[in-house]
Amino acid sequence: xxxxxxxxxxxxxxxxxxxxxxxxxxxxxxxxxxxxxxxxxxxxxxxxxxxxxxxxxxxxxxxxxxxxxxxxxxxxxxxxxxxxxxxxxxxxxxxxxxxxxxxxxxxxxxxxxxxxxxxxxxxxxxxxxxxxxxxxxxxxxxxxxxxxxxxxx
Numbered sequence: 661x662x663x664x665x666x667x668x669x670x671x672x673x674x675x676x677x678x679x680x681x682x683x684x685x686x687x688x689x690x691x692x693x694x695x696x697x698x699x700x701x702x703x704x705x706x707x708x709x710x711x712x713x714x715x716x717x718x719x720x721x722x723x724x725x726x727x728x729x730x731x732x733x734x735x736x737x738x739x740x741x742x743x744x745x746x747x748x749x750x751x752x753x754x755x756x757x758x759x760x761x762x763x764x765x766x767x768x769x770x771x772x773x774x775x776x777x778x779x780x781x782x783x784x785x786x787x788x789x790x791x792x793x794x795x796x797x798x799x800x801x802x803x804x805x806x807x808x809x810x811x812x813x
Contacts, residue, residue: 742787
C-alpha cells in the first residue's frame, strides 16, 4: 500500500510525493528487559537491589559519623607542646588547635617585650604545627580503618 504525503516546496504550491511502505515493527518482549526474566527474582524491578544499597549507604554514613565523633573527642583531650627556639616559652595546644596554656620563664621576661612577643609567636607556631600534624595523622588512620581509597586520605 502506498501512501501520499504533502511536502512544501520553495514555491507556494505543494508537491505530492509517494512514501515507501514501512515494514511492520516488532515489539520486544518486556518481561526480561529489567531483570524480571520469569525466574522469580527481581520481579521486573528496574532498580534491582537499590533499596538494599541505600540502606547500606545509610549504615555506612552512620558508622563514619560515630567514628568521626570519637576522633574529635580524642583530639580534644590530646595535647601538643610547642616551644620557642631557645625553649624559654612553652605553649600547650589541643588536637583541635585550641590553645590550652602558655608558660614563660623568667629568662624570657628578661629579654624584653619585643623578644618575648617573638618567642611566644614561635612557640604558638610550633604547637599549632604539631597539633595539625597530629590531627592529619589521626584522620588518615580513621580513613584507612574505614577502607577509604588512598587518594581520599
